[in-house]
Structures are given as structure tokens and as C-alpha cells.
Amino acid sequence: MLPSFIPVSSPLITAKDLEMVTQALSDGWISGEGPYIDLFENKMAEICDRKFAISVSNGTDALDLVFQGLNFEPGDEIILPSFTIISCLSQILRMGLVPVFVDADPVTWNMDVQQVEALISNKTRAILAVHIYGLAVDMDALSQIAGKHGIPIIEDAAEAHGLTFQGKMCGSFGLASTFSFYANKNITTGEGGMVLTDDEELANKLRSLKNLSHREGSRFVHDEIGWNMRISSLQAALGVSQLDRIHEIVARRREIAGIYSEHLDGLNGITIQPRYMQGAENAYWVYGLLLDESSEISVGQVQQRLQEKNIGTRPFFYPLHKQPVLTKYGFSSHNRLPVSELLGSNGFYIPNALSLENSQIEYIANSLKEVLRNK
Numbered sequence: 001m002l003p004s005f006i007p008v009s010s011p012l013i014t015a016k017d018l019e020m021v022t023q024a025l026s027d028g029w030i031s032g033e034g035p036y037i038d039l040f041e042n043k044m045a046e047i048c049d050r051k052f053a054i055s056v057s058n059g060t061d062a063l064d065l066v067f068q069g070l071n072f073e074p075g076d077e078i079i080l081p082s083f084t085i086i087s088c089l090s091q092i093l094r095m096g097l098v099p100v101f102v103d104a105d106p107v108t109w110n111m112d113v114q115q116v117e118a119l120i121s122n123k124t125r126a127i128l129a130v131h132i133y134g135l136a137v138d139m140d141a142l143s144q145i146a147g148k149h150g151i152p153i154i155e156d157a158a159e160a161h162g163l164t165f166q167g168k169m170c171g172s173f174g175l176a177s178t179f180s181f182y183a184n185k186n187i188t189t190g191e192g193g194m195v196l197t198d199d200e201e202l203a204n205k206l207r208s209l210k211n212l213s214h215r216e217g218s219r220f221v222h223d224e225i226g227w228n229m230r231i232s233s234l235q236a237a238l239g240v241s242q243l244d245r246i247h248e249i250v251a252r253r254r255e256i257a258g259i260y261s262e263h264l265d266g267l268n269g270i271t272i273q274p275r276y277m278q279g280a281e282n283a284y285w286v287y288g289l290l291l292d293e294s295s296e297i298s299v300g301q302v303q304q305r306l307q308e309k310n311i312g313t314r315p316f317f318y319p320l321h322k323q324p325v326l327t328k329y330g331f332s333s334h335n336r337l338p339v340s341e342l343l344g345s346n347g348f349y350i351p352n353a354l355s356l357e358n359s360q361i362e363y364i365a366n367s368l369k370e371v372l373r374n375k
């Protein structure tokens, strides 16, 4: 008999999480201001060793807000990985900036830092670093290149809660860092996001922009057009409670990955993101697999066969440099970024929810082996 369906992701909400949210409700703090918001922001700033934290509605807003807050001009170039989520590109296009895509490293799946310097021009205004699937970008090498050219780094740490690089928290690098607390992220508030920075002027600007740009002292007079990107106190309360378990959560993700690796390491036909790189241990936001280019079976077929065994999966990101929307903004994409394209066509991830039992992990690993063997 088949076990019941195992979704690729599902949140783990504890009794303490519930208690905290209930507390916020019974205290009457339900809006986007108040003690729960302050607590959540302060806790994130403390964990990530940052001076300022600005909570927002989601991780996409966090990126939009940072881009809006930095005084970029149309035509300015932003260097970013192709292999990432659309959220990294959307505000770049809306503001009339020029995306300059970097291919991925075939081993880590992160942006290939070695390729960055050649892409820097006199119009480059920022480099967006995105830690992919829980493994860190080489921030040492990237910071050196950026520093040499005086270009700020924006760090998207949405997939990197609790991850360190050379002993430093991800979320602490560069001019500003962004997080998402979406339902499948390592720390979740259902929907939610955060910007972190040590730059006080930028922090004040973002804080104003995310909350309708009220003028200080004359609330309903506006010198700028802002947004309402506020997160609610209920979400912040959940976040505070989740952050208490951040080390536990990452430890369990690594434990799950360890069980998978026992079964899947060295298996013919697939590559797995490494557990270790110089200076970082994978925090395994997801457990991703890459089918060999020569594979006779497609990702779609593997997904279908796992689905028949009641196992949910998800394909990898479709590379940004191939997104059809680029042409609407006047960009044609003739350049090939082979690694990003391979990841986009041959990658998928399997369930690694915190709520999974070890027996379920074993079942998934064995099912996958069977599917790959019978191709």
C-alpha cells in the first residue's frame, strides 16, 4: 500500500508558535506596528549581526524596496545570477535598469564568482548575490572583487536562514541583505520578509518607503510615494517564535540531507549540491538533484514516477536570462549560460520538510533509486 502523499514542503508549526501568535492577538497587536514587530526586527538584526532591520510583507518586497531605496538611474547595470527566482529581476526591469547575468558554478549551483569581474563596466552599480538552496556564495572572493571596483553588494539570503560563511552569518554581508519568510523557507511567517543593513540613512529611507512615506511630524504630508509593505504583528509573533528554533531547524535539515546522501551519494546519473564548500556547510533549504545531461529519463518523467509513489517534487528555477518577459523590456537574450540552462532543465528537488519522519525520508530515497534504476 502506498503511504499518504508527501508534499515537497510543509511548515512545522509548534505549540509555542501558536502560543506566541495567540498572545499577540489577545494583546490586541494585530497591525504592522507595535512590540511584536520590534521584537522580530531586533531579533533578526541580532542574529545576523546587523544594526538595522526593516520587516516587509515578503521577500520580493524586500528586494523591491532595496532597489528602490538605492538611487539607481535607468541604464545602470546590476550584476546578478541567472539561476535564481524572478523576484531578483523584477524591480531591476521596472526601474529601467539593465540586468547583467552571471552563469552558475556547476558544483555549487551558485553564481560563478570567477565570471563576475569580466562583467563589470563603468555602468555597474550593484552586484546581487543569492545563496542558492542553502549553500553560500563565495562572499570572500565576491567582496574582494566588489571592493576593488567600489561596487556595493546586495545579499539575497532568502534561502540561507541560519547559514554561515567563514563564521559570519549570511544576512550580514554587503550594503543590504534581504530575507523571505514564505511558508517553505527555513524560518517562516507564512508570508513575510526583511531587509537588514548597517547603513542608518538607507535604513531610515527604506523604513519610510515601506510605510507610505509619511512625513515625520506631519503624518499625512508626503514628499515621496511609498508603498504599504508592512507585515502584521501576528506574522511577526510567529517569526519571533520560529527564530528561537533557528539552530534546531537547520540541524534537522542537515540531518535529513545526511539520510538522503547515504542513499544517493555516488549514484549514477545524478549530481547533488555539495554539503561543504570552503567556509560553509550547506543549510539545505531544499534537497536538490541534477540529472546528468546524458540521462535517458527527463526530469518530468522522474517527477511523474515519484508522483505515482505519492512523493511531491518541484523543478528548479528557470534561468532568468531565458525569461520571455525580458523581450518586453527590450532585452534579447542570445547569450548562452550553459550551467544555468542545465540546472533549469535537469534539476528538481525532493521533500525535506521538518515534519517528515526518518522512515518517510528512507521511503523517498529508495523510491528515487528505483525510478533512476528502472529508467
Ligand SMILES: *Cc1c(COP(=O)(O)O)cnc(C)c1O
Pocket (backbone or CB within 6 Å): 057, 058, 059, 060, 061, 084, 085, 087, 088, 130, 156, 158, 159, 179, 180, 181, 182, 191, 192, 193
Ligand atoms: C523565496 C525567495 C524570494 C522571494 O520571497 P517571497 O517571500 O516569496 O516573495 C526571493 N529570493 C529568493 C532567493 C527566494 O528563494
